[in-house]
Amino acid sequence: MIISYKANMAGPYHIEAGLPCQDSFAIREGRDSYIIAAVADGLGSELYSDIGSAVAASTAVDYCAERISEGMSFDDIKKIMNNAMVHAYKAVLSRAEQDTNAPDEYDTTLCLCAYNGEHLYYGQSGDSGIVVLLQSGEYRRVTTQQRDEDGCVFPLCWGPDKWEFGYLENSVSSVMLMTDGVFEQVCPPVMRGKEIDINIPLARKFMDRFDCNEELVTALESAAYRYLENYPRNLLDDDKTVVVIINTANPAKVMPETYYAVPNWKALREEAEKKLVVPDDTVASDDIADDIAPVTFEDQHEAIIQEDKEDMSTDSASHVDLDHADKDNDEVKKNDLPINFLEPT
Template identity: 45%
Template sequence: MIYAYGVTQQGTYHVKNNIVCQDSHRIIKCNESMAIAAVADGLGSEMYSDTASKIAVDYTTKYCAERITSETVEDEILKIIKEAFTLAQQKIEETAEQNGHELDQYDTTLSLAVLRDSELFFGHSGDSGIVALNMDGSYEKVTEQQRDEENRVFPLYFGEEKWIIRKYEKQVASVFLATDGMLETLFPIYLREEPISIYVALARFFMDAKILNIEADGEETVQNRISTFIEKIPDAQVNDDKTVAVILNTDNKPALMAEDYYKEPDWKELKRKREEKWKRLAYPSLYNDEQNETEKTSLSN
């Protein structure tokens, strides 16, 4: 059985500076075993990016929902997702022209997921992203954030040369989509070089049907609970607009990993380790040159 919830909240930075919420999300439950979700983040400096993000999620989810069925073959699903991305961008361009606006004021990211039974198909453009709860119990980043060397985001209008449209290679129980601020809460800087780079306890909170108790509590209760949690995230952690969209198939029962996999990280020790690495950069003469170069490379990635 498919369950889903989604939350979009205006970031505190936007509230303080009288900037509209530029995030959007949409979820369509097609039947008891298939759902489609999308999130989009209008790029912050653009005047009409909130319009673009809404067009992106509304158009692509609707287009896919009208064409993908339980019988649709894999190649056709990927073709439909690509068409949806193409037509959504065309719709954004038409809207800009009709309103007499410059197209570069309508930049947005877009990440879309189709969960059919335990199969995940996705399209991705920009620095939002997708995470999967695999049937083996592991949590895994499905997409990578698309930014250039100057940290500029690749928007939807960059086109199919930059879009990532694929079938995920593993069987999944649930899928988490988020714009960049919320996505990065699952991948804190202190975990980047650890064997497990995802904040599993937090991913589990968002994505595990048992932890959510979604079958018993229902989607609305879970959505309200998640919304309250997101609202309380400190500004120092996320002050941008915040969006998550999650779809789960409770017929898919993921295995449990070893108990240590779910432990809360030792943040104090992780912070100490990172500070030690920065000291190696600041005072290289006190450390082995070869080791210092290794640390420098890892910190810059």
């Protein structure tokens, strides 16, 4: 049985500024056994990006749900996903025209997937992301954040030259889609390039829920919402969105206990500090250490399912985000979009 749950809310920064949540999501049962899902993150610098993200996510999911079916090759599904993203952007442009506003004010990212309980296909535009739990028990980061060297994101409007598509041959037990704020807690920048580049204890709290059923999904969803709502602001000030899909009939194997250990944040911090090159006449090394030192906090013990008293709390550690983007998440300046961008393939 495939179940799903989600959580979506404005971050503290947007709440205080009186701004709407610019994250959106969509999830729908497709043909055969497929579940189609997407998350989208409207650019904070754009006035109507909350509308753009909602239009993009729902349009892409609807398009794929009506067309993807069992027996299709990756090339077939890739073509559908590419066209879904084209149609999503056309829908955003149409909404901007309907509202008589500039299209740039609706800019958004889009992360899309199709999952049939075993195989995962995905499309990526921007810096949201996907992590999977394989049937083998391994957690795997699927997508790459699309940003330039200054940390500015490439949104959906950049077109197929920037979009990425792929699939996993391995059997997938659960999938989690996240907008960038949550994604960087689960896949901390300080862990990039490591053999294990995922904060597995945190991912596990969301994804290893094979004892859940339809009756308990509401409780799980409510607890996930509370957990993200109460997540320490000094770690995550952005809007927060997760969509989790789990095949309870295809549970992941249990790995050795060491696999689930909390990352050694102190060692990761020290290694990161050594890589910093600072001119002698600028910032003192002690100041740098203060800037990137990890913040610790206590477990929150938010109950996920009251019957088993499990929790989705964070561990007493945090990670260092060495390449944090500005809150506004400004996009790279758009000059030349690809020819025929708006024509489905």
